[in-house]
Amino acid sequence: MQLEEIGWLRRGACRSSDPDLFFPLAPTPLQEARAKAVCAGCQVIQECRSYALRAGESDGIWGGLTPEERRRARTPETWRRPAAS
Numbered sequence: 001m002q003l004e005e006i007g008w009l010r011r012g013a014c015r016s017s018d019p020d021l022f023f024p025l026a027p028t029p030l031q032e033a034r035a036k037a038v039c040a041g042c043q044v045i046q047e048c049r050s051y052a053l054r055a056g057e058s059d060g061i062w063g064g065l066t067p068e069e070r071r072r073a074r075t076p077e078t079w080r081r082p083a084a085s
Ligand code: SF4
Pocket: 009, 011, 012, 013, 014, 015, 022, 038, 039, 040, 042, 043, 044, 045, 046, 048, 049, 061, 062, 063, 064
């Protein structure tokens, strides 16, 4: 990860939040909702989301998306459908 690539992170709303909210050891729906609420008010949410999708970040909440949501966003929908028999 290049530092200039994530320079926008200095303006992230999560900088004043507990890191465990974004990178919990055991994620829960409540924790994810609280982290997403912080992201919803973040001025760099688009930069953050684009970076995480491009970089393949596998852990934590980035740009208001969970790891599973990012995985789905990276996978074309046609790949998710069962193959026709
Ligand atoms: S979108 Fe969320 S994770 Fe990304 S910088 Fe903003 S608050 Fe942090």
